[in-house]
Amino acid sequence: QVQLVESGGGLVQAEASLRLSCAASGRTFSSYAMGWFRQAPGKEREFVATINRSGGTTYYADSVKGRFTISRDNAKNTVYLQMNSLKPEDTAVYYCAAGRTSYGSTRLSDYDSWGQGTQVTVSS
Numbered sequence: 221q222v223q224l225v226e227s228g229g230g231l232v233q234a235e236a237s238l239r240l241s242c243a244a245s246g247r248t249f250s251s252y253a254m255g256w257f258r259q260a261p262g263k264e265r266e267f268v269a270t271i272n273r274s275g276g277t278t279y280y281a282d283s284v285k286g287r288f289t290i291s292r293d294n295a296k297n298t299v300y301l302q303m304n305s306l307k308p309e310d311t312a313v314y315y316c317a318a319g320r321t322s323y324g325s326t327r328l329s330d331y332d333s334w335g336q337g338t339q340v341t342v343s344s
Contacts, residue, residue, distance in 0.1 A: 223246070256269045258315065283309075311340060
């Protein structure tokens with residue numbers, strides 16, 4: 221498994237931007253597909269975005285499509301989530317995850333390593 225540490229969360233106003241980072245330990249980062257998920261209070265963890273091993277393929281939840289961008293830098297063992305035009309409904313704890321699939325996945329069960337999460341709060 222890989223160890224993941226998220227950063228970059230915070231409190232912002234609606235329409236602001238944030239960039240989340242997720243740093244991975246180990247030398248095998250490029251062998252993992254990566255994903256971002258989020259969990260709001262009282263709700264289940266939900267898929268946000270995913271990227272394949274090479275970074276050439278991405279996929280987004282409809283709720284964030286056009287506003288969020290996932291990217292990765294395999295040389296830095298880091299995956300990013302650029303979040304623009306934030307809305308109050310984006311408020312949640314955001315988690316990055318690593319999975320052994322070659323492609324990105326929307327399913328929690330395809331990921332076997334998770335970070336501790338970073339809080340994003342968007343005020344109206």
